[in-house]
Amino acid sequence: MQNFYENLLNNNKLYTKYGKVATYIPELAKKNPESIGLYIYNIDGTEYGVGDYEEKFTIQSISKILSLMLALEDNGVENVFSFVGAEPTGDSFNSIVNLEEKEIHKPYNPMINAGAIVTSSLIKGNNPDEKLDRLLNFTRKLSDNDSINICEKTYKSEKDTGDRNRALAYFMKSFDSLQGNVEEILDFYFKQCSMLVTCKDMAKIASVLANDGVLPWTGEKVISRNICRITKTLMTTCGLYDASGDFAIKVGFPSKSGVGGGILSSVPHKMGIGTFAPALDEKGNSAAGISMLSEMSEKLKLSIF
Amino acid sequence: MQNFYENLLNNNKLYTKYGKVATYIPELAKKNPESIGLYIYNIDGTEYGVGDYEEKFTIQSISKILSLMLALEDNGVENVFSFVGAEPTGDSFNSIVNLEEKEIHKPYNPMINAGAIVTSSLIKGNNPDEKLDRLLNFTRKLSDNDSINICEKTYKSEKDTGDRNRALAYFMKSFDSLQGNVEEILDFYFKQCSMLVTCKDMAKIASVLANDGVLPWTGEKVISRNICRITKTLMTTCGLYDASGDFAIKVGFPSKSGVGGGILSSVPHKMGIGTFAPALDEKGNSAAGISMLSEMSEKLKLSIF
């Protein structure tokens, strides 16, 4: 299989040229557009890494699934979904329109920014630091990597350029759709997006989702089966911004992308996958990441449909 | 298992009181709101029917998956998706807004009315009658039921009250997103929605999808595996109008509902399911149908996620 994955990566290297590295903050712009990495963690414990699988990058929107899982564990399913919907939307990730036009000013789903800000706000903690500690520890547990931390420079840049997210948050606040101190919630949100991870980290996190909440490496149950199922469902219907529908057809297993260039994928009862390639297509998804996952799905028949 | 399904139906009978029969056309309004039926067709050939599984009702939006499959067979995947998208949308099934606001005036997906009108228009045939014959024959083949036909009264009512669909079609026509004679296309579309089916018919059609395009009762290959996969994907992301996301979480297998009260569900590599209960919830989906499928998914662990 190591060979298979090496070929897979080589076959798709050219797609790193079909996209552009995100530039809205300097830290993202610094990334080498030709980087490409892939890591597989099967739930039987076998694992494969090829290319730049040890390169660290910021997790960005992929953190939305971590904060969702923690919020669900903290508050229960019903409670969380009284604040955020579960419907996919064809609008872009930072749209404010759909918040205004619907009578109920509830974000469509936890995978768009407005919804993710809401789920982040629901994570328990006596203060912002405690909330961050809890999220970091949760992420370290799922990735089996105690060194995971945030990138201070990225966090500061996110905060400096976060006016669109501020608009979303204050808009929700004005309708009482968001509870608590807006600036504190956003501060935590910007930190969450700035966590540094590798392909290997993502593959291990994804393998826990694939394994219904049990760490494959110890057998310890850390998330409920139900929460894993809900998370994988939302990844499938809304995980790749407004390209989620196309991706479901092409690839067909639960995945979440981030503008840092990562895609985290979970093939139920089989494996976790982490891909990294920071050159993004026009929808904001890793171009070579999608092409690797697409070829892999087809060759190994991994679509859940 | 016959017992299991009988209990399932009885457990959910009360949900027929939680909805209302569609009334926009007289034929739908005549239905008994307390009707409830369920049919299971496993790909190993075993089958179970309980309740009103032999009652005929109009297929309505469930026909969207049949016209999609036939259009894909007729034109190829790439060609069809040059005319219609594959993205779910949180807007309602007959929204015209999303057609206008996007630069590309392409319907979001083939499960909303605008998209289904487009896929219908792509079905091959020298004239409207030939197109209808081809769709009827395709449906008869998949359901193993040569007597399937349209309900003339429903078709006439649909045609008389179809102004919203006319608006959608002329809107697309004005942007050249729809090719051909609008009135002929709509006439065919109204006929397609008026096909009469039973739970049993739906279960058998769904079992072919579950079986990757092979008729379980003869072993004959009638649809490509790829087209089956695409259809099941779109059913999952967009099959229950703007409740598709919630349904994916609650039930978690490919399904398509219609305002006639039917839901057609395909559990990949396992079974086809047809439910019928014409009392609809406020999103236009069969209330008792959803509750039966939800209990069934939970008890038999059928979610694909």
Next chain:
Amino acid sequence: MQNFYENLLNNNKLYTKYGKVATYIPELAKKNPESIGLYIYNIDGTEYGVGDYEEKFTIQSISKILSLMLALEDNGVENVFSFVGAEPTGDSFNSIVNLEEKEIHKPYNPMINAGAIVTSSLIKGNNPDEKLDRLLNFTRKLSDNDSINICEKTYKSEKDTGDRNRALAYFMKSFDSLQGNVEEILDFYFKQCSMLVTCKDMAKIASVLANDGVLPWTGEKVISRNICRITKTLMTTCGLYDASGDFAIKVGFPSKSGVGGGILSSVPHKMGIGTFAPALDEKGNSAAGISMLSEMSEKLKLSIF
């Protein structure tokens, strides 16, 4: 004054190069983009014509004020405004979005296509021909020109390419916002837009509005003062598509433009003005027409504000 108007026209001739003739129907595309004409009809009876003021062109959207006045005379103010609003909108003239998004599916105002289709539908007549005769006679009376008639070629082209208007009409019909036979209403609407007029015709019609409904040439009262006032108000707030606000600032007197290249302007208690120059700016208004009216307003201090 003849000199003044000749200079005015010459000063603005270059603006005919700043626009493009409408091309969506062949009859419009045939027009000479360098044509430019101006006619003034003062309510004291003095009149001035310069340039191509005798060239015939199709009235297009300017007919919206004629059908509005006739509908108001036929049905009363309250009745008409129960079917159509009076609010300006920043959306374009053929937008369908604002019809869908508001709870009440009533067009914003009678100067956008949806609203004009509604006012046309309210004109009295036992059949389409009688309605057309009444509108033609009304227009002939106001312009003191018995030879006004429709351009058959333009009408046929409008009808052939009128799918966007069909979409608007069927959309309103589906909400019962439009009464009667859609195809007949549209047929009349396309004919109304195809009336042939000259700058002189427009200036005389506008002078009647300026004169509170009294024909300046005979003293005959033909429209109520109230209806004239309402019409001039709507021309001011919504008469130049989504450039109405800019035009009110620059020019500041009631005007209505059409894609045929005409602008009809009424300076209350002073004069009627007709301009013609078929090269349109990017908002669909006559480029040289606006520049002539702008200079004229400034030099003669004609703004009502």
Next chain:
Amino acid sequence: MQNFYENLLNNNKLYTKYGKVATYIPELAKKNPESIGLYIYNIDGTEYGVGDYEEKFTIQSISKILSLMLALEDNGVENVFSFVGAEPTGDSFNSIVNLEEKEIHKPYNPMINAGAIVTSSLIKGNNPDEKLDRLLNFTRKLSDNDSINICEKTYKSEKDTGDRNRALAYFMKSFDSLQGNVEEILDFYFKQCSMLVTCKDMAKIASVLANDGVLPWTGEKVISRNICRITKTLMTTCGLYDASGDFAIKVGFPSKSGVGGGILSSVPHKMGIGTFAPALDEKGNSAAGISMLSEMSEKLKLSIF
């Protein structure tokens, strides 16, 4: 005339019962819903006051015309309109949708909140205090009332409940449509809305607009004729939120309303009018204010159309 205005007020007292006092901040909610006042200041210097014309109330949205005039004086017409449009919109005053949907993220006009925040930001001053001083002095000059000041309690409440305005401002900031420090701009904006005025103050300010920028009581020229004209135009097309079109038909002279219950009206070359009646109709305009102005316009033939 004193008698005429007394009768006018009495005729319309009952309309104070057709509305509700704004309650979103405590200071507004404290107002007596039955208060009603009217002040007329003719440009010939004659003046009339009836009812509660000396009662102070917060200026709220009426301040939008003051900040617009000052911004225009400070920056020039072209410069200001490069940041904000001049088109009326049928959307409500605090809509964020129209900011997102248009390619150019420029507020529609200076009479909606987004646009007014932009014009406020353009007022010159080395710091927020200096900007406020300049606006207060400008307002004192136009109203001939040196005691005009802000209501601290209202300002604090506005600030506490201003999340919707924060959303608008950060949204514009994220597109660089708004320059400067958002919190400082909003702080100034909340203060501007909290100025305390009377009917008399408003009538005198309006008389300066009616008199093309010359103080009727001294003959001093304080605003350019051009800026007065632009301001009156925008008051006519956008001055009463999404009831501006209806009001233009019913009343027909430039006016601006505020949720504090005031309406400031300027009849060009004739008079300034201030009305106060804090019970608001469902569009947020003073119910009795509109009815007084409507009767006055009809009886004195004041419509400019």
